[in-house]
Amino acid sequence: MWVLAGLRHGVLTTRWPAxxxxxxxxxxxxxxxTTARPPDADQLASLCPTGAIGVTGGALSLxxxxxxxxxxxVSARPEVxxxxxxxxxxxxxxxxxxxxxLPENPENLxxxxxxxxxxxxxLRRSVHLRHVDAGSDGTEEWEILALLNPVYDVHRLGIFFTxxxxxxxxxxxxxxxxxxxxxxxxxxxxxMPHPKVVIAxxxxxxxxxxxxxxxxxxxxxxxxxxxxxxxxxSPPSPFAILHALLxxxxxxxxxxGAQR
Amino acid sequence: xxxxxxxxxAADVPAMWAKLTSEVAAxxxxxxxxxxxxxxxxxxxxxxxxxxxxxxxxxxxxPAAASxxxxxxxxxxxxxxxxxxxxxxxxxxxxxPRLEPLILPLEGAQxxxxxxxxxxxxxxxxxxxxxxxxxxxxxxxxxxxxxxVRSGVMESxxxxxxxxxxxxxxxxxxxxxxxxxxxxxxxxxxxxxxVLLAERTEGTASVAHALAYCHALERMAxxxxxxAAALVRVLHAELERVACHLDVAVRLADAAGLAVATAxxxxxxxxxxxxxxxxxxxxxxxxxxxxxxxxxxPLMSTADLLAAAGRLDARVTADVRALMGTASFLDRxxxxxxxxxxxxxxxGALGPVGKASGFADDARLARPYDAYPRLGLRPAxxxxxxxxxxxxxxxxxxxxxSLHLLRQAADELSEAAAGPLRAPCHPHDGRSVGWAEAxxxxxxxxxxxEGGRLxxxxxxxxxxxxxVLMHEVFAGDILTDFPFIEASFGLxxxxxxx
Numbered sequence: 001m002w003v004l005a006g007l008r009h010g011v012l013t014t015r016w017p018a019x020x021x022x023x024x025x026x027x028x029x030x031x032x033x034t035t036a037r038p039p040d041a042d043q044l045a046s047l048c049p050t051g052a053i054g055v056t057g058g059a060l061s062l063x064x065x066x067x068x069x070x071x072x073x074v075s076a077r078p079e080v081x082x083x084x085x086x087x088x089x090x091x092x093x094x095x096x097x098x099x100x101x102l103p104e105n106p107e108n109l110x111x112x113x114x115x116x117x118x119x120x121x122x123l124r125r126s127v128h129l130r131h132v133d134a135g136s137d138g139t140e141e142w143e144i145l146a147l148l149n150p151v152y153d154v155h156r157l158g159i160f161f162t163x164x165x166x167x168x169x170x171x172x173x174x175x176x177x178x179x180x181x182x183x184x185x186x187x188x189x190x191x192m193p194h195p196k197v198v199i200a201x202x203x204x205x206x207x208x209x210x211x212x213x214x215x216x217x218x219x220x221x222x223x224x225x226x227x228x229x230x231x232x233x234s235p236p237s238p239f240a241i242l243h244a245l246l247x248x249x250x251x252x253x254x255x256x257g258a259q260r
Numbered sequence: 261x262x263x264x265x266x267x268x269x270a271a272d273v274p275a276m277w278a279k280l281t282s283e284v285a286a287x288x289x290x291x292x293x294x295x296x297x298x299x300x301x302x303x304x305x306x307x308x309x310x311x312x313x314x315x316x317x318x319x320x321x322x323p324a325a326a327s328x329x330x331x332x333x334x335x336x337x338x339x340x341x342x343x344x345x346x347x348x349x350x351x352x353x354x355x356x357p358r359l360e361p362l363i364l365p366l367e368g369a370q371x372x373x374x375x376x377x378x379x380x381x382x383x384x385x386x387x388x389x390x391x392x393x394x395x396x397x398x399x400x401x402x403x404x405x406x407x408x409v410r411s412g413v414m415e416s417x418x419x420x421x422x423x424x425x426x427x428x429x430x431x432x433x434x435x436x437x438x439x440x441x442x443x444x445x446x447x448x449x450x451x452x453x454x455v456l457l458a459e460r461t462e463g464t465a466s467v468a469h470a471l472a473y474c475h476a477l478e479r480m481a482x483x484x485x486x487x488a489a490a491l492v493r494v495l496h497a498e499l500e501r502v503a504c505h506l507d508v509a510v511r512l513a514d515a516a517g518l519a520v521a522t523a524x525x526x527x528x529x530x531x532x533x534x535x536x537x538x539x540x541x542x543x544x545x546x547x548x549x550x551x552x553x554x555x556x557x558p559l560m561s562t563a564d565l566l567a568a569a570g571r572l573d574a575r576v577t578a579d580v581r582a583l584m585g586t587a588s589f590l591d592r593x594x595x596x597x598x599x600x601x602x603x604x605x606x607x608g609a610l611g612p613v614g615k616a617s618g619f620a621d622d623a624r625l626a627r628p629y630d631a632y633p634r635l636g637l638r639p640a641x642x643x644x645x646x647x648x649x650x651x652x653x654x655x656x657x658x659x660x661x662s663l664h665l666l667r668q669a670a671d672e673l674s675e676a677a678a679g680p681l682r683a684p685c686h687p688h689d690g691r692s693v694g695w696a697e698a699x700x701x702x703x704x705x706x707x708x709x710e711g712g713r714l715x716x717x718x719x720x721x722x723x724x725x726x727x728v729l730m731h732e733v734f735a736g737d738i739l740t741d742f743p744f745i746e747a748s749f750g751l752x753x754x755x756x757x758x
Contacts (some may be wrong), residue, residue: 001582002518002520002521002582002586003520004525005520005521005524005578005579005582006523008521009527009575012527020497021535023459028537028541028542049453067457068460069542069547070456070546070547071541071547072723075555078656083541101616112556131413132409132416133408133414133415134438135416135418135438135439135440136415136438136463136754137460137461137462137463137754138415138462138463138752138753138754138755139463139464139466139544140463141413141415142464142507142533143543144413145413146526146529146530146533147527148526148528149523149527149530150523150526151526151527151529151530158451159650160335161412161413163411163412164411165409175416175438176440176442178416178437178438178439178757179384179385179386179387179439180387180408180416180437180438180439181408181416181437181438184408184409184416184437185409188409200555204460207461209458210445210456210457210460211440211442211445211460213383213443214440214441214442214444214445215374215381215382215383215384215385215441215444216364216374216385216439216441217440217441217442234460234546235463235543235544237543
């Protein structure tokens with residue numbers, strides 16, 4: 001009896017973001033720099049297979065939008081690099097993913113956030129998502145689909161998936177920007193009504209990741225559609241995807257503290 | 261570990277085809293065909309799977325050859341392989357029955373092609389839809405284009421369903437949309453970086469791809485993987501299999517509209533991914549497999565792992581029993597999408613698709629690697645119905661086997677954990693083949709290293725080999741059977757498009 005099977009284990013659903021969730025806090029994100037000016041900073045850029053580590057005047061920076069979470073830097077130099085943890089991986093601007101010794105620009109961020117909030121105000125409690133795969137490795141689709149399982153159950157937040165771009169408010173784009181998908185992606189975006197929001201899901205979508213440069217990709221999806229929210233990860237966890245969605249909708253508890 | 265035989269070199273293409281067809285007639289399985297651009301000529305290489313290992317048969321084409329006699333008329337399983345070769349190299353397999361673009365449609369013979377194996381190549385290759393044929397023939401026939409953007413969260417692929425209304429007499433597949441140029445991308449990488457790209461070639465089989473790639477490197481360097489590492493590899497490979505099979509169950513239950521079953525199996529799958537992330541930090545087992553061994557021991561104690569496996573086993577077993585007792589569900593799968601055993605054997609169908617049609621060539625048993633020879637893996641019960649139901653039954657058998665292997669490996673690991681986790685493995689020059697049994701079936705890597713860099717990396721997924729069989733399984737099935745058939749194959753488009 002499926003009815004009884006469904007009741008057997010009680011409520012499985014997380015209460016995040018209203019309540020903290022242990023797995024959400026422990027989920028591994030891209031690498032971060034913990035010691036900005038190690039003595040041998042100049043030698044460390046070569047640790048990264050995607051060139052995410054930058055050095056300017058002896059100071060390290062790490063572009064999370066290029067990080068494929070291989071962990072080379074963390075295992076080679078644990079006193080300089082570490083894993084980030086928790087769901088807050090997305091940024092409202094591409095430079096926001098470059099962590100390190102860079103000047104912050106809170107005014108700019110506040111303006112960006114306010115513009116996006118104004119755009120998505122009407123959507124707040126009933127949001128429809130459309131996903132397009134623009135050359136993913138297949139894992140991002142699994143993590144997006146996970147949002148529908150009873151553990152994440154995004155329906156509780158008024159978030160739904162829709163088959164038609166005509167009914168969609170948010171476009172989740174995965175993959176490194178395969179050239180064969182350029183036209184289908186552009187047409188899907190154009191078919192969506194205003195206001196609309198584009199989220200680049202995963203390091204491949206943000207920068208092309210390890211797959212680019214390639215004759216067959218555009219090194220990220222921003223070459224085809226205007227990206228509003230940038231979410232790194234290879235792949236990003238379901239909690240990170242949910243965080244990116246709530247960030248886009250201005251629905252994160254705690255306001256700007258969770259933004260970058 | 262059985263060794264890959266050195267390449268048998270044929271004098272010319274007809275001699276190579278003669279050798280291939282006689283080997284296949286004698287019981288070897290055709291496992292793929294690919295080309296490599298060398299300095300002034302193309303090298304055609306085929307893989308043959310035999311109990312002793314994977315054999316290579318190859319021949320050099322004359323310099324500047326614009327075509328060669330096609331293999332497909334003599335060996336149907338080469339159908340997609342030769343189309344792929346045409347797309348990547350521009351050379352024409354003369355006499356191929358349907359030489360349409362597959363992974364990279366380019367207009368005209370003059371378009372520069374990527375030519376994996378040779379340095380350089382075009383910086384940009386824009387797929388050109390004009391290179392694709394458009395035809396619908398027959399009274400009242402029309403084509404339902406299904407994709408590349410489809411309803412639901414799916415990978416991009418286009419199915420052209422040619423139908424008079426309800427039956428599906430013919431299906432065409434366009435997989436080029438998400439071609440990423442993976443094989444070309446490998447070139448110039450260090451062997452250590454290559455494993456990261458292998459993990460991203462077909463992400464839902466990250467561990468199996470990393471294993472096949474690393475097996476090739478280890479064979480090249482003559483390295484034996486330490487016992488503890490071999491066990492950790494089995495742990496992750498089997499958890500990946502369970503996750504993939506549960507994903508198929510979610511899709512099938514969803515297609516049948518069983519809301520509770522969809523939710524239950526979705527939960528089990530999530531639990532498996534969480535278990536993997538607790539073992540290694542990544543929900544897909546990435547970063548675990550490295551050439552010569554593994555990067556670290558599981559981050560979880562053996563007792564906790566065994567307890568988690570036990571909980572999972574109990575829950576999955578109960579829900580499988582309920583699912584396989586739901587008549588309305590079984591009715592949708594029984595006799596749906598049948599692949600006749602003869603066709604499965606002829607094509608050398610891989611993984612659960614082959615096993616469900618009586619053709620079982622599981623690399624873990626036939627050409628065992630890592631810890632499999634010393635763990636108790638026994639063949640699952642035979643199936644030969646060949647329908648979507650048989651494919652699901654094979655998957656449940658495999659889930660049972662996997663959880664059994666998982667427990668054995670975890671037990672062994674508690675004693676072996678003190679040993680080394682990696683042997684030094686730094687091949688500088690050479691060429692070798694590696695394989696692993698992914699959830700979708702056998703993955704093959706043919707790796708060439710020159711001067712410490714990858715110069716050719718052939719990554720052949722089971723998805724590429726098996727997806728072409730979808731052409732043939734719609735006998736008597738109708739449009740509403742489509743999602744069941746697609747889900748029952750359980751393939752990933754990323755692995756097909758390359």
